[in-house]
Amino acid sequence: MAAISRDEVAHLARLARIEMSSDELDHLASELDQILHAVDRVQEAAKDDVPPTSHPLPLKNVTRPDVVVPSLSPEDALSGAPAADEQRFKVPQILGDAE
């Protein structure tokens, strides 16, 4: 049985904001299916009594003092912008509401 359907891949592509052609979706669905079958085995090893590790170092409480350091100049800040206007990043019209 396929681990992942073409529709699911299309949904994931939307979540990840990647436009995909029909061919791309077909191809990726079959590749992901193979990969998922290969990685599925993590579930065999992941017993309930094993705690998860998200990070290799046991560090905690790393902070910095609340002291202002110089910002980039606005020229540097905007230097990579595909478009800029009025010292702001210019982007195509935004649809939908912010969070």
Next chain:
Amino acid sequence: MALKYDDVVAKYEPTLGLEVHVELNTNTKMFCGCSTEFGAEPNTQTCPVCLGLPGSLPVVNEVAIESAIKIGLALNCSIAPFSRFARKNYFYPDMPKDYQISQYDEPICVNGYLDVEIDTDEGVKVFRVEIERVHMEEDTGKSLHVGGATGRIHGAEYSLLDYNRAGIPLMEIVTKMVPGTGKYAPQVARAYVTELRDILRSLGVSDVKMEQGSLRCDANVSLSPMGSGKLGTRSETKNVNSLRSVERAIHGEMIRQGNRLENGERIIQETRHFLEESGETRPGRSKETAEDYRYFQEPDLVPVAPDAGWIEEIRKTLPEKPSIHRKRLQEQWSVPDKEMAAMVNAELLDTVEATVNLGADPTKARSWWLGEVSRLANEKDVAPTELMTPAQVAEIIALIAAGELTDKLARHVVEGVVNGEGTPAQVIEKRGLKVVSDDSALMSAIEAAIAAQPDTAERVRSGNIPAAGALIGAVMKATGGQADAARVRELLLNHLGQGN
């Protein structure tokens, strides 16, 4: 026939939920050293970190953690011994990394409460608002929509982004569901946000200026048929940006939901926007697909694990709670309930207190701020605190007490200060408003008055004390109102043999 508010609350029971976002007033952003100063030129307070440039990494602001703990303690929360940051993944142009560093299942503070007092039909009643969590996150940038209807997102041709605000520390304070408020739901919501704002202000952790967006409220409400015990579907009204709007938004939303339910319509779980003009809400643009934020632990940051010693240190620095502080002041100043409430509602309690702390008599301080200064402020449609400082009012009160100003002269001084003529001392100087306290100068005016009205003087000599009023009036007129009327009276009566 549409239901009115009273009809709605007679049939339905509301459940509230409030999410408040507070920008901290730290010097620097949550994860980088850029300044948080309000009102800077666009994109002048940005760096690789808050612009989300490839390769940049966040480092937590220690004062932000301390502020979060302060807030948690002030809201009676438990401070988590182990807390982590997570990434909330979603795409939006004002969010530089296309994920927000926030906290998910391991917030810094949990399980608190805040009691608020409401004046009900049965007298003052305490409502407990339980707090689910307080967590740390970062603010987004700001977008300016250009073209089409100016400033509006819909119909804009393009947008301009300023990331100065991106990365400013935000605390999200989330209540549990608040049942049992009945028809007082809008007032409870307002009182909660007000009390929360006062606490945050007293802690010194935020500017809490709703109009500048440093305190923002999302108000949730749902209705269930009275006695059904079933929870209704809630709506969430976003970014309600004044205390009054919090009350109005809940009020308006309860009417809307009540009418829908009455018509057999379903309540949709959605985000709505508050309309300042009408007090109603409109639906937000619904998203094509439900968001899936794919939270996971932020691998670029390490856990925050405050030890008990540090938490106790912070606890020791907490100021008195605003509610307790208010009670104490009321007792110290012997202020009646009603006047205390007037001061609180006018948001002048802190100002009056500051004036008293500068040596002014509490009753006088209160009456100047709530009286003359408020009257002028009303005329000019500004806050009283924008017209005068506590130091200026305290100075004027001191001059009255010293007999150097009369109440009437003091009002002229206030007017001069408000008009920008300088400090009280400078206004007195410029306008020549000093009380005439030189007895010899007064005596010559008195003698002149007696000479002008010999009959009146005679009546006073023969014991008709009230007749002295006409002479005193003449003296006051002659001195341009700058004499101390009591002193004039004393000198006059002595002179006419009626002194005691």
Next chain:
Amino acid sequence: MTNIFKSAQEMSSALVAKEVSAVDLANEHFDRIEKVDGDVHAFLHLDKEGALAQARDVDAKRAAGEKLSPLAGVPLALKDVLTQKGIPTTCGSKMLENWRPPYDSTVVTRLKAAGVVILGKTNMDEFAMGSSTENSAYGPTHNPWDLSRIPGGSGGGSSAALAAFEAPLAIGTDTGGSIRQPAAVTGTVGVKPTYGAVSRYGLVAFSSSLDQAGPCARTVLDTALLHEVIAGHDPKDSSSINAPVPSVVAAAKKLDVKGMKIGVIKELGGDGFQKGVSERFNEALEELVKAGAEIVEVSCPNFEYALAAYYLIAPSEASSNLARFDSMRYGLRVGDDGSHGAEEVMSLTRQAGFGKEVKRRIILGTYALSSGYYDAYYGSAQKVRTLIMRDYEAAFAKADVLVSPTAPTTAFKIGEKADDPVAMYLNDIATIPVNMAGIGGMSLPCGLASEDNLPVGFQIMTPAMKDDLMYQVGGTLEAALNSKWGSPLMSQAPALGAK
């Protein structure tokens, strides 16, 4: 007489003795690059102007008698995943084709401070995702030992630059083996330090909890010299270790392993490993025994899940790390013709800007983190991570260092595995556990495989923050093998640019 075939340490001595200037040394390398890089394609961008300015500065300081760092004036090739102010940083992607970062990574800051001369940026698999450098948007890099073969990946540009004598030093980054596997297949030395030893600030993130920058060179000592320049605490990286850097240069010079216990990991050998790889690995073990070390066999039973867990954790983190490439603030923008909103422009840009492998991993990671699948995939993978750390802990209780072949095979042909992602992923089977546990790992050459006469890598793994041990063992093994062969392995590399 050219200096390019020298080690960095020898170049340093020549500079100190004023036998060559830093400017001349840089120019010799630029000449070499000109001659051979058409075939090798190790570099994506050369910064002649910046490099020569730095070299002149070093020469002037030396002439003025200033005390300089040991590597001052020595050239270096920088993997194109680290930011350098004003210099293109593409990460091998179309997405960042014209991006010039406005800031230096901490690694670059340290290199500049030490007077190291950065020649340019090296090719890599797009966003460091790959084991062959075939996933670069700018074309593959060729292995100097056989131009029809891959130089490893993702840091194939850095390893090939070393093997082609285009630079004596290079910086790589290692998320699942991207320093060590390229070192193995090019006969060079590469070190992935303990996680947190080298700042990640300015390293364009692939998988934040696994990524680690490290030094690459042709000798163990050169690698150690570079390690000491780039390692150390950085307050800009929250996961940076705030402790003294182990004395790796001293360790590389020790040449002594008497009494050390060297653990051979049973699971990282045998089936699936090329015969010639196993032969050379076993011969190297014999050299260590001759030098006085004791060999013990250890078992790490959970390593069989490491690859699967890695291919969930790394794509998950990557799906989030690469979200920012949305065309709003920098990089490529596609479809901004007035007919598309911001959201569509994001999607069109990401379609056009990302290559196949990157898209595959973003989608896989998005899936592994999505609601309903998180526990089964990302959550389980994190548990495997715990098990791998426990395996290492048990193994390090029995041995001072652990060893294995670095890669199961020698360099394969370009294009050979391009259509089989699962087969491609197997290249990293021996290197991935090191990243999962955050410990240190080194690959150094241990000879040529009998079947194909291509380099074989020997991997040394050390407990966290004990990076000096791999230099001690690696230095000793290198010396023993060089004396056995009569000269370093690199002297057997074919001549380049002879057409």
